[in-house]
C-alpha cells in the first residue's frame with residue numbers, strides 16, 4: 585500500500601494539533617482548579633478574620649470547617665497546598681498586626697484620657713478661684729491667695745501643654761544620630777542647664793563631677809536629651825532640700841554617666857516598667873509627666889550601642905547609670 589508524503593504530513597499535523605489541544609485543555613483545567621482553590625481559601629481566611637471580629641457562632645462553625653479543609657489541602661504536596669500555606673502565613677501576619685494596632689489604639693486612648701484628666705484639674709481650679717475672686721465680699725488677703733493659686737495652676741497648665749508639644753515633636757522626629765567625638769562635659773552641661781532652675785526652686789543640692797577633657801563619641805543633641813530626662817526625674821521625684829548628683833567615669837570599654845538622687849525611690853518590681861512608653865507609677869500622680877522621659881532616654885542610649893541601668897531603694901533614692909561604649913559604629 586502506498587502512502588503519500590502529503591498524507592503522512594497531514595496525519596502528523598493532526599496528531600500535533602490534537603496533542604496541543606488536549607494539553608491546553610488539561611493545563612487550563614488545572615489552572616482553573618488551582619485558582620478556584622486559592623480563591624476559596626482566600627475567601628475562607630477573609631470570612632474567618634471577619635468572623636473573629638464579629639465572634640458569631642455561625643461564623644465559628646464555618647471557620648472550623650475552613651480550617652479543616654485548609655489543613656487537608658496543606659497536607660497534600662501540590663501547588664495549591666503551597667499557595668494555601670503562603671496565604672495562611674499572610675493571614676497570621678495580618679492578624680498579629682491587627683492585634684498590635686488594637687493594643688496601640690487602646691494605649692493612645694488611655695493616654696488621651698490620662699492627659700485630659702491632668703488638664704481638667706488646673707482648668708477647673710482656675711475657674712473656681714476666678715469665681716471666688718469675682719465675689720464682692722472677698723477680702724484683700726484672700727484675693728492675693730486666690731491669685732497666687734491661679735498663677736500656680738496656670739504654670740501647671742503651661743507645663744502640661746509644653747510637655748505634650750515637646751514629646752509629640754520627639755516622637756515625630758525620628759531619632760537620627762550624628763556621632764562625633766566631643767567632650768562629654770559640654771553635652772552634660774547642656775542637660776544640667778535644663779534642670780538648674782527646678783533644682784534651685786526645690787533647694788536641691790546639685791553636684792556635678794565630670795572630667796572636662798574626656799572625649800566620648802556620642803550624639804550631642806540626643807544624649808543631652810536623654811540625660812536631661814533622667815536628671816529632670818531626679819529633681820522631680822526628690823523632696824525639697826534633697827540631693828542630686830551627676831558623676832562621669834571613664835571605663836575600659838564604656839564611659840559611665842551616673843545620676844543619683846535622694847528621692848522617693850522605685851520598687852524593684854517596676855525597674856523594667858519605668859522604661860515603658862506612657863508608664864507612670866501610681867505614686868507619681870501629683871507630679872506632672874507623661875511617662876515618656878525614660879522610654880525616650882533608653883531608646884536614645886541603646887541606638888548608640890549603650891545601656892541604662894537602674895538601682896533604687898524605696899524612700900532612700902535612685903541611681904541611674906548610662907553606659908556609652910567608647911568605640912562604636914554609627915547605626
Ligand code: ADP
Pocket residue numbers: 813817818821845847848849850858859863864865866867868872873874875876877878879902
Ligand atoms: P514621667 O516622669 O513623665 O512620669 P518617665 O518615663 O520619665 O515619665 O518616668 C516613668 C516613671 O518612673 C515615673 O512616673 C516615676 O514613677 C518613675 N521614676 C523615674 N525616675 C524616677 C526617680 N528618679 N525616682 C523615683 N521614681 C522615678
